[in-house]
Amino acid sequence: MYCSWKKEMAERAGELFDRLRNKCLSRGYGGIKDLAVVFRKMDIDYSKRLTKEELKDGTSLYGLHLDEGDLNVLFVSFDMDENKTIDFCEFLHRLRPKMSQMRENVIMEAFTKWDVNEDGHLNIDDLKVVYAANARNHPKYQSGEWTEDEVLRSFLDSIDTPGNPDGKVTRDEFMNYYAGVSATIDDDCYFDLMMRSCYGLPPKSSQSKQRPQ
Structure with missing residues (x-):
């Protein structure tokens, strides 16, 4: 009973x-x-x-x-x-919506690559190393409306906690955001490809190749 x-x-x-x-x-x-x-x-x-x-x-x-x-x-x-x-x-x-291990792995791979300072947060200093060239292509930067830092902060704020952006994105915030994205994509392979394209990660096929013995 x-x-x-x-x-x-x-x-x-x-x-x-x-x-x-x-x-x-x-x-x-x-x-x-x-x-x-x-x-x-x-x-x-x-x-x-x-x-x-x-x-x-x-x-x-x-x-x-x-x-x-x-x-x-x-x-x-x-x-x-x-x-x-x-x-x-x-x-x-x-x-968080349930995700396959493949999806969780590629999300964490993206975070780790962009966390240049290895302090467990994504911040403007990290983005200046890995995203500065893209920031300078932003329409508002090219028009003079935004500075490079403002472009980078805008990118962070899009992933940061809504209503409480602090210029830092933690692993949990990053995972929570992409768990929401993941819920809109049915195919694991497409999600993996999308993350690798967005964050400049190597193709999965190249990671699986092993050097000849």
């Missing part, structure tokens, strides 16, 4: 997650990051944890209005140590 109840709870939590994920994706590539902004603004003490009431408020802002029963199901599925709070980083991680 207890096992059956736990199974029903897990299935219902999964359904609620799917609904919230779809709400996020309906807002575009940055939908999951938008939700992250909502939760971060609630995290006044920087604990990176949320109470049940904060979870309710955050999901309501996204149009997912949960009754008390569903709210409890969703909250309990995360509050594993029963301390009345949940880790919102783990919450957001589970919200």
Whole structure:
């Protein structure tokens, strides 16, 4: 009987997650990051944890209005140590659309290549090394409307957390953004090709070639 109840709870939590994920994706590539902004603004003490009431408020802002029963199901599925709070980083991680290992690998390959300073963030200094030539081809740079730094910052802001851009893109922010992009592309090979083209990565076929023994 207890096992059956736990199974029903897990299935219902999964359904609620799917609904919230779809709400996020309906807002575009940055939908999951938008939700992250909502939760971060609630995290006044920087604990990176949320109470049940904060979870309710955050999901309501996204149009997912949960009754008390569903709210409890969703909250309990995360509050594993029963301390009345949940880790919102783990919450957001589970919200990401499911991706194949191939997709996750190429996303991280792109991030690693562009993280020239190897500090775990993409910032303007990194982009000046790998993207400056492209920035100078931007129409607003060529018209004199933007400086090179403004072009680079615009690129960062397109991936950075909406509503809270800080000029730095973390691995999680990068992954969250491209998880949204991934959800719009059915074919793994096309997604891989798109990422390699956008970020100047070597073709996958060239990586698999081994030197003769």
